[in-house]
Amino acid sequence: MYTLKEAANILGVSSSTLRRWEKEGKITSTRTSGGHRRYTTEDLSNVNKNKVKNPKMxxxxxxxxxxxxxxxxxxxxxxxxxxxxxxxxxxxxxxx
CATH class of the missing domain: 1.20.5 (Single alpha-helices involved in coiled-coils or other helix-helix interfaces)
Known part of the structure; x- marks a missing residue:
């Protein structure tokens, strides 16, 4: 499981972008008992697949x-x- 910062670094985006993507439903996360986001390798892989489908940037x-x-x-x-x-x-x- 990756923290918000770790996941953002892996995807090459900012933490705020990752939060926005979650609000938009582009990525999912689980929350710790303290409310912190955690991302699985599968979560990050799914986002990368979507980035390949829509490569405009x-x-x-x-x-x-x-x-x-x-x-x-x-x-x-x-x-x-x-x-x-x-x-x-x-x-x-x-x-x-």
Missing amino acids: TIGYCRVSSSDQKDDLKRQVKMLVNIALLMVTLSKLLKI
């Missing part, structure tokens, strides 16, 4: 503070696109 974004920085924004977008293409190529090579 923000891994980066581009932002500038004014419209005068359009060139900076274009440069950021180009860099993120190149990184994404590199990640796709690497995942194909590694067959992930």
Whole structure:
């Protein structure tokens, strides 16, 4: 059994995200006599399966503070696109 913090670390999310997922019914936990959450390996595995089914997640974004920085924004977008293409190529090579 894993504590809230341990489970969050394993899943790569914050403790508050894990609490929210529980409220949304995306994960279940059992409670100790003191009311603390505990997660089983099966609980964590089920969440990972759902993450694979719905793999959309923000891994980066581009932002500038004014419209005068359009060139900076274009440069950021180009860099993120190149990184994404590199990640796709690497995942194909590694067959992930």
